[in-house]
Amino acid sequence: MPETSLTVLPRQVADDYVDALIELDPITGTYLGVQESAGRLPDFSPAGLEALATLTRDTLERLDEAERQPGAGDEAERRCARLLRERLTAQLLVHDADENLCAVSNLRSPAHSVRISFTVLPTATVADWTAVAARLRAVPAALEGYxxxxxLGxxxxxxxGPRATETFVGQLTEWAGEGGTDTVGAGEAGTGAADGGEAGTKAEVRGWFATFASEADTLGDDGTDGAVPxxxxxxxxxxxxxxxxxxxxxxxxxxxxxxxxxAGAPDTxxxxxxxxxxxxxxGTDLDLDLAYAYGWSEYHRLxxxxxxxxxxxxxxxxxxxxxxxxDEHGAHIEGVAEVQEWLQRLMDEAIEALDGTHFELVDRVRRVESRIAPPGGAAAPYYTGPSEDFTRPGRTWLPVDGQTRFPVYDLVSTWYHEGVPGHHLQLAQWTHMADRLSRYQATVGKVSANTEGWALYAERLMDELGFLKDPERRLGYLDAQMMRACRVIVDIGMHLELEIPADSPFRPGERWTPALAQEFFQRHSSxxxxxxESEMTRYLSMPGQAIGYKLGERAWLLGRAxxxxxxxxxxxxxxxxxxxLSQGPLGLDDLVEEISKL
Structure with a gap:
């Protein structure tokens, strides 16, 4: 960290934090498009986790000093300081409680971060592939640290939790290749394949990383076969x-x-x-009982x-x-390539309809790509933001898991959520505004409930604007909204073992368990x-995340009202x-206060 200076203000402290964070966490650097990060991976060991905590504590000390300086009361400085303090304090609460020592999930773990980081690495040149090779060599040490x-945990x-552990073992088996055996051996098969010779029978089963590496056999800096030496x-x-x-x-x-x-430990x-x-x-200390009641009120309305x-x-x-x-008789898309193209058109059409009428978008924010997610992850679609210089655009990802037929009702509002006007417009706008915000606000200072809340608000906005007049699409939108309301109910309910209220049509008076939560969720989901199954494992292994969609949407609606x-x-x-969209991220209480004044 740089030496403390009397002239340093909060935004400079925040941006210094980003620079230092990238050194410790090259995956974050990769998402930001930092070229020097491409060949490295973080240290996920206890020592690596403590290094991050030390950076967090040091930054909070510098922020204390920065907030005492003349100029710290400037609106931009104040908002950045507010976010930085809230985020770093929340991170320390998690670290100091040893929560990072049990990061086992079907969606959020160091192993997941390592694998997905390869999907956003550039692979257009020989230099790119050289960096990929360096990152691949770093995988064993990163996983050993994890x-x-x-x-230690x-x-x-x-x-x-036992359930998340079992699911994670299955995912690792899939990533390793069919049966999870060491089919590539000591590298003979892969070497032979790369050399153009016979790979032998062992090459019939190849793990995810070897498969990713094999793309270099045909992709290179000029797009011709063999361009990579x-x-x-x-x-x-x-x-x-x-x-x-x-x-x-x-x-x-x-x-x-x-x-x-x-084995035998609780999943909650x-x-x-x-x-x-x-x-x-x-990003706020919630009254969980009131939040639980809100989930039920939304359930009944929907x-x-x-x-x-x-x-x-x-x-x-x-x-x-x-x-x-x-599912059987409604409008649908046949084919994986076809659904990818259809989703791209849906986002392009939304941009054309919304730009200039409900938003003002610069050209680089208008660019977003539809992608098919790599196999072996969770079942839900997701979004990855653009690099800082927009050379890598924002991308939506659809897991297909062997599907070739895709009902339209299940896609439209989801892509308003993941793409436009949801995640893409918000996160790309923050990236575009980095020079007027701070690098921290535009990149790593995100609050999950703020971003997920905006994306759910975006779905509702498209309904308000008349984009969901077709009953199929509107029922699909309401089904997605119901899923988010049920998330609030079961996520809080099962982790806190709350009582199911008397006016519930499902098991009134009983107390939530994961088994009851899954039964309830399945009854109220298409x-x-x-x-x-994947969603419930996610909620059990990421407590408190799933409630942010509905609670975040409520915050955005309240601020607008x-x-x-x-x-x-x-x-x-x-x-x-x-x-x-241009003010950057904030926790939910801070968000309502700030956007109410706009």
């Missing part, structure tokens, strides 16, 4: 095989050591740990709307009968059982949207 942290009584392709194949062996080793340890150690975390995580993901739309589609049917009917009430007939929704 294992060390999990081992076991010693200190911080354990991942043979020596580098051999290096990539060997490094990919070593990374796959590291996945096998982690899988075996998780299966043979970690899983037995956590209890009120105290849940409160800590809800602060981390929502159920009435869903029944109305279902009757328009299939008279006399309940909402989930109507949705099942749409998604297949495998999706619901307050601003509209203050301005009356002079309220300009387009101006408000752009001002709100």
């Amino acid at each position: 294992r060390e942290s999990l081992e 076991l010693e200190r009584g911080m354990r991942g 043979g020596e580098l392709r051999r290096e990539l194949a060997e490094a990919g095989a070593a990374a796959d062996r590291a996945i096998v080793a982690l899988r075996d340890w998780m299966r043979d050591v970690y899983a037995p150690a956590v 975390v209890g009120r105290d740990r849940y409160q800590r995580w809800s602060r981390f993901f929502n 159920l009435g709307e869903m029944r109305h739309e279902a009757d328009r589609i299939l008279p006399g049917a309940d909402p989930w009968q109507a949705l099942a009917h749409l 998604r297949p059982p495998a999706f619901v 307050n601003a509209r009430a203050a301005h009356g007939d002079a309220f300009d929704a387009k101006a408000w949207h752009m001002a709100a």
Whole structure:
């Protein structure tokens, strides 16, 4: 960290933090498009985690000093300081409670971060592939550090849940290749393949990293076969095989050591740990009982709307009968390539319709790509933001998991959420505004409930603007909204073991368990059982994150209502949207206060 200076203000402290963070966490650097980060991976060991905590503590000390300086009361400085203090304090609460020593999930763990980081690395030139090879060589040490942290967690009584552990072992097995065996061996098969010779029978099964490395066989800086030199392709194949062996080793340890150690432990975390995580993901100290009640109020409201739309589609049917009917007889897209192209058109059309009417978008924010997600992850779609210089655009990712038929009702509002006007418009606008915000606000200072809340608000906005007049699309939107309301109910309910209220149509008076939560969620979702299974594992292993969608949407709606009430007939929704999107992230209470004044 730089020496403290009397002239340093909060935004400089925040940006110094980003520079130091990138040194410790090259994956963050990769997402920002920092070229020097491409060949490295973070230290996920206890020592690496402590280094991050030390950086956080040092930054908070510098922020204390910066806030005492003349000029710190400037609006931009004040807002940045408010975010930085809240985020770093929440991070320390998690670290100091040893929560990072039990990071086992089907979606959020160091192993997931390592794998997904390769999907955003540039691979257009020989230099790019040289960096890929270096990062592949770093995979074994990164995963070993992660294992060390999990081992320390076991010693200190911080354990991942049995359900998440079992799911994670299955994912590692898939990443390693069919059967999870070390099929590439010591690199002979990969080397032979890279050399153009026979790979032998062992090459029939290849792990995820070796498969990724093999793309260099045909992709190069000029797009022609063999553009990557043979020596580098051999290096990539060997490094990919070593990374796959590291996945096998982690899988075996998780299966043979970690899983037995956590067997019988609860999958839920209890009120105290849940409160800590809800602060981390929502940026505020929530009243969890009031939040639980809000989830139920939204459930009842949405159920009435869903029944109305279902009757328009299939008279006399309940909402989930109507949705099942749409699965078979509704509008749909056939083919993976076709659905990728269709989603791209949907986002392009939304940009054309919204730009200049409800938003003012610069050209580089208008660019967003539709992608198919790599196999082996969670079942839900997701978004990755643009690099800082926009050379890598924002991208939406659709997991297909063997599907080739895609009902339209299940896609439209989801892509308004993931793409436009949801995640992409918000996160790309922050990146565009980095020079007027701070690098920290534009990149790493995100609050999950703020971003997920905006994306859910974006779905509702498209409904308000008349983009969902078709009953199929509107029932799909309401189904997605119901899923988010159910998340609030079951996420808080099962972790805190709350009572199901008397006016519930489902098991009134009983107390939530994960099994009851899954039954309830499945009854109120059009998604297949495998999706619901994945979602429930996600909620159990990421307590407090799933509630931020609905609670964040509520914050955005309240801020808009307050601003509209203050301005009356002079309220300009387009101006408000752009001002709100351009102020950067904040925790939920701070968000309502700030956007109400716009």
